[in-house]
Amino acid sequence: MSAEWRPVRQSRTHELVLERIEERVLAGELKAGDRLPPERELAPVLGVSRSALREALRVLETIGVLVSQAGRGPDAGARVVRNPDDALGRLLRLHFALGSYSLADVLEARVVLERSSFETAAAHASVEDLDEAEALLARMQEPDVGVDDFNDLDTRFHVAIARSSGNQLTSTLTSAVRESVRPLILQALEAAEDWPATTAALNKQHTELLRLVRAGKGAKAADLVEKHIRGFHGTLVDENAPDDRADGAGR
Amino acid sequence: MSAEWRPVRQSRTHELVLERIEERVLAGELKAGDRLPPERELAPVLGVSRSALREALRVLETIGVLVSQAGRGPDAGARVVRNPDDALGRLLRLHFALGSYSLADVLEARVVLERSSFETAAAHASVEDLDEAEALLARMQEPDVGVDDFNDLDTRFHVAIARSSGNQLTSTLTSAVRESVRPLILQALEAAEDWPATTAALNKQHTELLRLVRAGKGAKAADLVEKHIRGFHGTLVDENAPDDRADGAGR
DNA sequence: GGGACAAAATGGTCCGACCACACAGGGTGT
DNA sequence: ACACCCTGTGTGGTCGGACCATTTTGTCCC
Numbered sequence: 001m002s003a004e005w006r007p008v009r010q011s012r013t014h015e016l017v018l019e020r021i022e023e024r025v026l027a028g029e030l031k032a033g034d035r036l037p038p039e040r041e042l043a044p045v046l047g048v049s050r051s052a053l054r055e056a057l058r059v060l061e062t063i064g065v066l067v068s069q070a071g072r073g074p075d076a077g078a079r080v081v082r083n084p085d086d087a088l089g090r091l092l093r094l095h096f097a098l099g100s101y102s103l104a105d106v107l108e109a110r111v112v113l114e115r116s117s118f119e120t121a122a123a124h125a126s127v128e129d130l131d132e133a134e135a136l137l138a139r140m141q142e143p144d145v146g147v148d149d150f151n152d153l154d155t156r157f158h159v160a161i162a163r164s165s166g167n168q169l170t171s172t173l174t175s176a177v178r179e180s181v182r183p184l185i186l187q188a189l190e191a192a193e194d195w196p197a198t199t200a201a202l203n204k205q206h207t208e209l210l211r212l213v214r215a216g217k218g219a220k221a222a223d224l225v226e227k228h229i230r231g232f233h234g235t236l237v238d239e240n241a242p243d244d245r246a247d248g249a250g251r
Numbered sequence: 252m253s254a255e256w257r258p259v260r261q262s263r264t265h266e267l268v269l270e271r272i273e274e275r276v277l278a279g280e281l282k283a284g285d286r287l288p289p290e291r292e293l294a295p296v297l298g299v300s301r302s303a304l305r306e307a308l309r310v311l312e313t314i315g316v317l318v319s320q321a322g323r324g325p326d327a328g329a330r331v332v333r334n335p336d337d338a339l340g341r342l343l344r345l346h347f348a349l350g351s352y353s354l355a356d357v358l359e360a361r362v363v364l365e366r367s368s369f370e371t372a373a374a375h376a377s378v379e380d381l382d383e384a385e386a387l388l389a390r391m392q393e394p395d396v397g398v399d400d401f402n403d404l405d406t407r408f409h410v411a412i413a414r415s416s417g418n419q420l421t422s423t424l425t426s427a428v429r430e431s432v433r434p435l436i437l438q439a440l441e442a443a444e445d446w447p448a449t450t451a452a453l454n455k456q457h458t459e460l461l462r463l464v465r466a467g468k469g470a471k472a473a474d475l476v477e478k479h480i481r482g483f484h485g486t487l488v489d490e491n492a493p494d495d496r497a498d499g500a501g502r
Numbered sequence: 503g504g505g506a507c508a509a510a511a512t513g514g515t516c517c518g519a520c521c522a523c524a525c526a527g528g529g530t531g532t
Numbered sequence: 533a534c535a536c537c538c539t540g541t542g543t544g545g546t547c548g549g550a551c552c553a554t555t556t557t558g559t560c561c562c
Contacts, residue, residue, distance in 0.1 A: 011522095013546065014309070022341075026348045026434065038512060049547045051302060054514090055309045058265070062310045063342045065349065070513040071555030077512065082351040087342055090273075091314045091335060092420075097277045098316065100333040101419035109420045112367045116359065168352035169343075169360045173424065183277065264515065289543060300516045305545090321544040322524030328543065 013048050017056035020046060025065070025080070036066070036078040063087045088176035096180040106181050107233050113174050114158060114229060115222040118209065120165035122218035129164030133157055133210055141203050143196070147189045150199060151182070157206060161213065181236070188236050202232065264299050268307035271297060276316070276331070287317070287329040314338045339427035347431040357432050358484050364425050365409060365480060366473040369460065371416035373469035380415030384408055384461055392454050394447070398440045401450060402433070408457060412464065432487070439487050453483065 024030040036042060036057075043053040057078060060066040064087035068078045096106065121130075139145070140153045155178050162171035192198040205228045212221035275281045287293060287308075294304040308329055311317040315338035319329045347357065372381075390396070391404045406429050413422035443449040456479045463472035 011545090022345065025345055028348070032349050040512085051548090052546065055306060055545095058306045058309050059313045060345075062313050063338075063345060065345050068513060069555090070511090070553070072511045073556045076555070080349070082346060082349050084342060084346045084351050087314075088339075091338055091342070094273065094276055094311075094314060094316050095333060095335045097279070098283050098331070098333050100335050101423070105418045105420035108367065108371075108418055109424065112363055112421070116363045120359075167356045167359055169356035169428070170363070172352070173360065177420070262514090291543085302517090303515065306514095319544060320524090321522070321542095323542050324525045327524070 013052040014055035014059070017046055017048055017053055018059055021056060021060065030080050032080050032082045034080045036080070038077060062090075084172050085175050088172060089179035092176050092180035093182070103181065103184070103236060106177060107229065107236075109177050110174070110229050110233065111226050113170055113177065114162070114225045117158075117162040117165045117167070117170055117174060118213060118221040118225045119218040120167065121161050122213045122216050122221050124166050125161070125164035125213060129160065130210065130214060133160040133164065136160060137203065137206050137210060140199070140206065145199070147186060147195075151186055151189060154202070154206075155179070155182075161209075184236055185233075202228075205231075264303040265306035265310070268297055268299055268304055269310055272307060272311065281331050283331050283333045285331045287331070289328060313341075335423050336426050339423055340430035343427050343431035344433070354432065354435065354487060357428055358480065358487075360428050361425070361480050361484065362477050364421055364428065365413070365476050368409075368413040368416045368418070368421055368425060369464060369472040369476045370469040371418065372412050373464045373467050373472050375417050376412070376415035376464060380411065381461065381465060384411040384415065387411060388454070388457050388461060391450070391457065396450070398437060398446075402437055402440060405453070405457075406430070406433075412460075415464075435487055436484075453479075456482075 021030070021036075030036075037045070039050050039053055039057070043050040046053060057066060057068070061068065064083040064085070065080060066078050067081050067083075069076050095101065136153050136157045140150060140157070145153070155175070158178065159171060159175045162174040165171070189195075189198070205224065209221055209224055209228065212218075212224060272281070272287075281287075288296070290301050290304055290308070294301045297304060308317060308319065312319060315334040315336070316331060317329050318332050318334075320327050346352065387404050387408045391401060391408065396404070406426070409429065410422060410426045413425040416422070440446075440449070456475065460472055460475055460479065463469075463475060
């Protein structure tokens with residue numbers, strides 16, 4: 001019976017340091033904007049070497065909770081920040097590359113997240129947020145936009161809608177999930193036979209999506225975004241799934 | 252116009268090291284199960300110090316892509332693994348504590364993710380997976396189960412359903428999102444006036460959920476799980492949201 | 503006053519040493 | 533032969549100190 005035995009994984013100084021710092025964050029004693037003491041001061045206070053402390057700080061930096069700035073003055077040192085997007089993006093990207101989950105999984109997650117985003121955005125989004133999305137759309141429609149720029153703008157459009165829905169978490173997840181398949185999307189876009197036609201088709205859907213959101217038609221927007229995602233993203237699944245299975249690790 | 256100026260943030264050796272390793276992962280040259288060369292060999296090959304290399308490895312360990320094992324033998328050294336759950340859990344937990352997103356955001360995300368999980372599970376879940384969920388449910392129904400154990404089992408039940416739906420990404424996200432509000436949930440459970448009645452009520456819903464999934468009634472299961480989450484989780488929002496707004500940063 | 507130069511504070515990097523741990527392999531006693 | 537122990541060796545983990553790079557803060561001299 002009894003839950004599986006979890007190896008105790010004792011000590012590891014930098015993990016203990018991490019716990020101390022994490023405690024203070026969880027307890028609300030360390031808030032966004034706060035500065036940590038300099039490494040050379042903090043290390044002896046915690047009773048560890050600077051290296052061990054630095055490894056803990058590095059961990060916090062990778063999860064987007066800290067940024068470090070060398071030099072002198074008010075902006076120098078380690079500051080607590082809130083930047084989960086990059087961290088989540090890298091995490092999902094690497095795990096996707098390692099096969100922790102499949103492209104089909106990503107597609108479903110996107111559909112679920114973005115249906116919700118668009119539905120909520122249609123109900124609550126502010127005009128300013130939607131104007132921002134509109135500006136992105138305008139730049140996407142410029143005729144000479146490259147694959148790279150187009151994809152970035154496309155991502156930012158979807159994320160902008162998610163953000164406009166007021167849900168920061170969904171917005172972050174949307175951004176990260178999308179980021180995790182960025183290489184594949186770029187590859188697919190570059191392989192497009194008729195680039196102008198492809199962008200035109202996608203932009204048409206984007207325009208319609210924004211129109212529906214502005215009109216407050218959440219249900220319709222949700223249905224269209226699902227179609228939008230499945231339409232383009234779905235071709236990726238069809239093209240890559242067999243290959244992945246063939247050359248890749250069998251799970 | 253031109254996109255915002257992004258500070259160039261040059262060098263930082265450990266980031267360059269990270270890029271090199273990341274490249275190999277993205278390119279599929281490093282797969283789950285592979286071992287990295289020993290630090291003392293790899294560092295000079297990359298042309299960096301052991302410290303810089305170690306910081307990069309620490310980052311990879313943080314995001315659940317590496318584990319390190321000291322000692323000698325086949326299991327020693329740094330191995331590539333796929334364990335996104337803990338990493339994502341810590342990331343979301345800290346960012347939630349920092350106020351990167353609100354409890355209401357978490358609730359909505361859970362609803363969206365789990366509706367999808369239950370709907371898909373009802374269609375595709377294998378009998379074995381559901382038996383596992385059933386076993387968890389049985390342990391949850393033992394009369395003397397404590398708050399901590401109950402919550403763990405509850406989480407594992409929801410995650411088991413997510414996993415049974417076949418979508419690893421959704422499963423990971425469900426686990427992590429849930430984990431991020433774990434402290435709050437525990438606190439709420441401990442404050443429950445009538446503990447046996449609370450667990451009984453939750454378990455009744457769990458039992459019904461599992462029955463619906465087994466019966467293949469995805470839509471009903473989705474509706475019920477939404478009700479289930481909003482029912483309990485919703486009380487958290489009501490209790491905490493005003494406090495959060497009062498003392499916390501206003502976004 | 504202003505500009506150039508020095509000082510200080512901070513993170514980033516490197517090096518060398520040692521510690522802790524876990525297996526490998528041989529030696530030794532039965 | 534076999535079992536046991538003891539030492540060797542390879543691995544990550546930690547430490548301390550030194551130095552570098554960058555940024556701000558002074559300060560001195562013109």
